[in-house]
Amino acid sequence: MPAECQENIKRLIPRPKTPVVKPPMYRSVYTDSIRRAFKANKDCHRTMGYAEVQLDPPTRFLKKHTRKVVRPFVEKTKVTRPKSSLEEMAEKKIAEGCEKIPRKPLPDPNENKIRKNIKQINMVDVIRKVPPLTKHRVQDTRNGHIIVLDEAGLEPTYVSKKNFGKTPVYILKMYKEKEKARIMENERIKAIKPPLRYIPEHERNKLLNGLKINWAELQKEFQLLPMITDTLPKMKKKTMLEKQLKDLEKDIDLLERSPALYVCRDADDGESVE
Incomplete structure (x- = not known):
């Protein structure tokens, strides 16, 4: 059952409620001065404008283009651009008494100009033009x-x-x-030169016999090992012999299964491919 439904003897006696004490409200030190200033200036603009200002009648409302705008007077000043170095040099030469700088001669108005007859040129172009297909x-x-x-x-x-x-x-x-x-x-x-060389039959048999002899010697050496390999050198030697025997068996099997063999040619090998 919830705790509210359980009966308790302590709850039969009513307990007085503890009043909640709130902290005092914050009051600014400028509250009184602000209130006095607000009351002093409260009724200064109660009417529409000041009393001593003469208001315009309602019939004289502001119309378009009726306000006189007086613009400030701006005196026009002539801005002179800075002279270039060539102009300063020319003025200096003229001041020293040198000859004037030659200028481009102006066209003579009395000279007869050759005018083009544009109509005649267009007519000739149209006559000579090839008609389009x-x-x-x-x-x-x-x-x-x-x-x-x-x-x-x-x-x-x-x-x-x-x-x-x-x-x-x-x-x-x-x-x-x-x-x-x-x-x-x-x-x-x-x-x-070709990188591979063919091994002839006699050379292959010679190589195979040599591998078998080596395998027989390693097999004999392997059989002479002690039965118990309790030391590290004995274990290493046994592992090495097993690896060599396995490699020789792979080579012998390869030579017996492959009658035609090719090997890489050495740099100083002068034999040709057969």
């Missing part, structure tokens, strides 16, 4: 819509070209470069 147009709808076959891509223009159906020049050039590179690579390979 008629365009092949077709009406494709009953409403009169016309399309130009050449511009729409419906005219067989590429078939009439001279190089139609021929291999492009850049592809032929690419083929020639590839063939040239292939021939050069073949010549380079032929010039280099």
